Amino acid sequence: MKSDISGFPEFLPNEQIAFNNVMNTIKEHFELYGFVPMDTPAVERIETLLAKGNDSEIYGLYRLADENSKKSLGLRFDLTVPFARYVSSHHGRMIFPHKRYQIAPVWRGERPQYGRYRQFYQCDVDIIGEDELSISHDAEILKLITETLRDLNIPEFTTKVNNRKVLTGFLKHVIVGEHAEEKILECMHLIDKIDKLSVDEFWKGMEEFGISSKDLTKLKSFLEVEKRGSNEEILKMLKPLNFSAEFNEGVSELETVLDLLKKFGIEDRYVKISTSLARGLSYYTGTVFETSFDDIKDIGSIGGGGRYDDLTSMISGSDKKFVGVGASIGISRMVPKLIDKGLLNCAKSTTSQLLVTVQNRNFIGSYMKLSGKFRRLGIKTETYLQDKSLGAQIGYASRKGIKYVLIANDIELLDNKAIIRNLETKEQTVIRTEYMGKEVVDLLR
């Protein structure tokens, strides 16, 4: 992937087609589950953005042209904050549970590097309810994400699942005193990074939270549970730990979600309990999950999400409570990687199915009319309008990946005859062009 402006990727035609195919597949799956499209402005008020992110994440701070106005806008850095704002301003006219998806670019003011951009697409799905939302939706979202990724024909992937209450239920008991809440959050983030750190680094970091050595031993065995077997076995080991009521609730929710997934027909191999998974975002309160490729480790996660018990409180002070569960797929990171590795088909530099070649330019109108007949049959058709030899015209089709060319000289044209050549098999078929129907559509498939 090359970008002329650092962090703002651009694709060549064949890559863009591959990217859009991925995006369309995701969109189709989201809609198959009844999620409605949603779009919001690229900018939000700075106050809204700062309610969640920090300054460095907001790429480009724009002040409105009116110098007297104190209002300033910034580019969104995710799709959740705009969604929260949207809900808090339109909830009176929305129907709950509300299911929406949004596939759109976001911008971040971070330094770019491989697999990390300043502009990238997020594919978000969320289900949001007023006051409460069945935990079945957690499983539904996981099912949707799993099926979507599965149907993308990408390499093997696994989704790690956990429940925030499992972690907080434990940590609340071992981290107490001043600033306990912040420390718990920090501690969770450290636990989340356990795979990236060395054993020494990790436990050295843990010491800073003032956890007793007895509790650290507990934590250690707890974190190692995930390495010991199947989800069922892990749950069996977690239950008797009985760290606190909240912990038990988390384990029970985790069990419910996994049980539902089984009932919903999602195979066990796609989902794996990970007791160390927390995810960075602070608003998650229950189920959390994160998906990565099994064999491609250097790009991090390709998607993730979770449950949040209070979406809009960070935006508005209203007493209304909106509970949601959502997920996001990071296609801007995933697609270029798959292209680099040759794991995504990007042989075609065109969406055309047929090229109508032009041999006698005096009949250009007839060729165009003929093209129109194919278009009305739903066949994506190009007419070759440059003054080049037939060989060059076919070469053009071949290089772009157009599978069929139509060849006809003026005599054939007047006789309502044409040759359809399949460039992959070299097969040629003579067709009649006055009344074309299903047989032509089948031929060009």
Next chain:
RNA sequence: GCGGGUGUAGCUCAGUUGGUCAGAGCGCCAGAUUGUGGCUCUGGAAGUCGUCGGUUCAACUCCGAUCACUCGCCCCA
């Protein structure tokens, strides 16, 4: 925000201690092949060597500045 690297044709890059060093491969265009692409062969177009300044008889080569891109860290998708 902090710390490295690189900048020569559309792309990937080579250019020896400053002195025919402005090159190769791929791609592109044309022809061999007057209705039919990929292969092969032949020929062709294409670069103010990132930019500005300095050192020198001489700079793609050395020095400085600047811009751009890039890789790590932080953070994230």
